[in-house]
Amino acid sequence: MTRINEHVHVLEVPLVAKTPVRVTLVTGADYAVLVDTGTKQMAPAILELIREAAGELQRVRLVINTHAHHDHIGANHQIKTACRSLLCAPVETIAWIEDFEVHYREFCLVAPEVLPDAPWMREEALSILDMESHVDLCPQEGDLIRLGSGVELHVLALPGHLKAELGFIETATNTLILGDALINNGITDLGPMFHGYQRAAAYKSTLRKLRSLAEEQRFASVVSAHLPLVDWEGFVELVDRAESFVSKIESDLLAIVEEKEDGTLKIVWEALCEKWGYREEFRGLAMVMTHLDLLVAANQVRRSEAGTYRIA
Ligand SMILES: [Zn+2]
Structure with a gap:
């Protein structure tokens, strides 16, 4: 467990190559929120993180998926059940979380005439998911999640990597919490593949939005799922690198x-x-x-x- 500050705690495990995947726990006086659930194999470590940083498992009232990729929703069922929390995700991603056939089809079978259904793809997409889970709440841009003692998550919409994605600004600690809104090709080693984006126009707008957020606010810490943990300067550099990746692809x-x-x-x-x-x-x-x-x-x-x- 990494303690980013008094209210933000991060659990990191290796995912592929040299790249980790992280989940983030935000704790307030009244309750706690878990951002992402990683892979199904991470559940015991996540529960340990919650016990250590929040005490009772049931202090986690909300589990929020930043987006519906398999390495962010993998332990949804186990965590939701153990904590008896509400599961939250962008409204556009409900089908990927509640129906793994839809998840597989829309994630992997994007052009079956070019890349048809195959066991290796099913294995890659589905082997780190635990069970389909019901989505209870759909946060959106502008929502405010108030955890008590001034700890507040301001919800941001950051689409593009997938058709919908959320990020959060925690105001008491000036922390920006991201899933994969800054994709990492050329930044960390994800193995020989494009991490990429499914909506190019939206992704370009999201990068502009992150840049203007950085101009407005000097974040103390920026947490994302796979990138190094950075301060404001490091964040600006990550935005630069994500933008140059998109330009290079173009x-x-x-x-x-x-x-x-x-x-x-x-x-x-x-x-x-x-x-x-x-x-x-x-x-x-x-x-x-x-x-x-x-x-x-x-x-x-x-x-x-x-x-x-x-x-x-
Ligand atoms: Zn992703």
Whole structure:
């Protein structure tokens, strides 16, 4: 357990390669809130964190999933049951949390003609999830969660990495708590794959929003699920690096579309994976799809009726 400050505690376990996954416990005088539940294997350690930092398990009234990716909701059922808490998540993500077939389909089968259903994908997506759980509450931008003694979570909407994602500003300690709103390719080693984003336009807006938040407020600490724990300066640097990652993907895609004139989605995606030396898997494929959509909408790339791409 890492104590960020009097009210914010973090549990970190290794996930893949050199990258950890974290869950965050925020404690107030009246109750506590757990942000994300990591993987199903983390449940005993999370319960230990709660006992250590909050005392009684039932002090955790709310368990909030920042977003519905499998490494953020994995222990939902075990924690919700043990703490008898309400499970909260963005309204757009209910189906991923309550129905793992929908989760699998929308996370992994983004273009089945390019990357069809396969046992390795099912294993990768579903093996760290415990059980489907009922979502009780859906926080949204502007909501205020008041934990007592001035500890307050201001809810932020930070979509793009997935179609919906939440972040929080804890005001008493000036802490920003994020899930994956700052994706980490090129920052920490997540293994050879694109962590990526499923909604390119929304993700670009989210990065601008995080930058203007940093201009307004000098956060004492910024916690995110997979990135190093940072102060304000470190946060600004992470925003810079996340923005340059998106720009790099955009310029790489434009160069590939130009080079592979009339290339299909499969050809463009494979070329991008090859360029970065990354695995051909669903997260990268979803990122290429949404970014190509954005380039088509901006009239920089043209998509033919047959689904091939060329520079407009
Ligand atoms: Zn994620």
